[in-house]
Amino acid sequence: MTVSDWLESAAAKIPRPEARQILESVLGFSREDLVSTGRRDLSNDDVGKADAGLARRIQGEPLAYVVGNKEFYGRDFFVTNAVLIPRPETELLTEAVLPIAQPGWTCVDVGTGSGCIAVTLALENDVRCLATDTSSAALEVAVTNADKLNASVRFLQSDILRAFQKNAVNLVVSNLPYIADGDPRVETSVKDWEPPSSLYAGATGLEAISELIEQAAHVLKPNGWLALEFGIGQADAVRRLLENWNVEMRRDLAGIERFVLAQATS
Numbered sequence: 001m002t003v004s005d006w007l008e009s010a011a012a013k014i015p016r017p018e019a020r021q022i023l024e025s026v027l028g029f030s031r032e033d034l035v036s037t038g039r040r041d042l043s044n045d046d047v048g049k050a051d052a053g054l055a056r057r058i059q060g061e062p063l064a065y066v067v068g069n070k071e072f073y074g075r076d077f078f079v080t081n082a083v084l085i086p087r088p089e090t091e092l093l094t095e096a097v098l099p100i101a102q103p104g105w106t107c108v109d110v111g112t113g114s115g116c117i118a119v120t121l122a123l124e125n126d127v128r129c130l131a132t133d134t135s136s137a138a139l140e141v142a143v144t145n146a147d148k149l150n151a152s153v154r155f156l157q158s159d160i161l162r163a164f165q166k167n168a169v170n171l172v173v174s175n176l177p178y179i180a181d182g183d184p185r186v187e188t189s190v191k192d193w194e195p196p197s198s199l200y201a202g203a204t205g206l207e208a209i210s211e212l213i214e215q216a217a218h219v220l221k222p223n224g225w226l227a228l229e230f231g232i233g234q235a236d237a238v239r240r241l242l243e244n245w246n247v248e249m250r251r252d253l254a255g256i257e258r259f260v261l262a263q264a265t266s
């Protein structure tokens with residue numbers, strides 16, 4: 001079976017660009033390589049691996065997990081089902097903190113998952129970047145990404161910011177879980193495949209964010225910054241939790257308030 005034969009047959013079952021990405025990941029090819037090798041015969045081993053990827057996708061597993069990759073802020077991040085697949089909203093959060101983070105600052109990404117925020121921050125700005133997560137499996141993925149992308153980030157297994165001392169940090173950035181347990185609006189592809197520990201926060205969905213705000217008030221230096229993402233419809237509740245902070249709400253591309261930049265009042 002040639003590359004083209006496999007693509008034709010797979011494209012009858014899933015969108016052609018997805019079939020192409022599955023084959024690229026199996027063969028370790030770039031898109032250009034794949035286009036120029038349409039007549040190449042695939043080994044039985046490669047066909048077996050590509051078919052296995054196709055079967056996973058047909059069963060509904062997100063493409064990023066099947067191919068082990070998701071682009072974030074222009075870079076390829078390795079992902080497994082131990083981490084949330086990085087989202088475009090989180091690129092907006094990251095982009096918003098880049099002008100704030102000054103060279104020499106100590107910045108902490110809380111709930112780092114794939115490491116996408118911390119790695120991007122470390123590569124884009126000359127800051128001292130640390131990142132925490134409670135999940136050791138997620139931290140392994142994050143370390144792989146930092147190594148692969150040559151980013152200097154220190155990873156710690158910690159509950160939120162418990163590993164940090166008072167007045168030690170200039171900027172905390174975070175996308176912690178913010179979905180209420182049992183929320184029926186969660187899409188099947190998310191609910192069935194992404195790690196529950198990266199999605200659900202408790203009965204209201206605000207439990208992790210509320211704890212983060214409390215801990216950040218302790219570890220941030222005077223006038224330090226907290227930037228965090230939250231869910232649709234949570235803006236007013238987050239404003240209330242931040243009533244003693246200077247707060248600037250930001251919107252996503254759909255115009256919905258989805259993250260906040262807050263400065264600790266000294």
Ligand SMILES: C[S@@+](CC[C@H](N)C(=O)[O-])C[C@H]1O[C@@H](n2cnc3c(N)ncnc32)[C@H](O)[C@@H]1O
Nearest residue numbers: 084086111112113133134135159160175177198
């Ligand atoms: C929504 S995911 C975000 C991952 C990544 N930062 C991103 O934006 O793609 C939340 C992450 O927070 C971690 N997490 C959940 N509770 C935590 C806690 N109490 N302390 C630290 N990390 C936590 C989860 O393991 C998960 O990796």
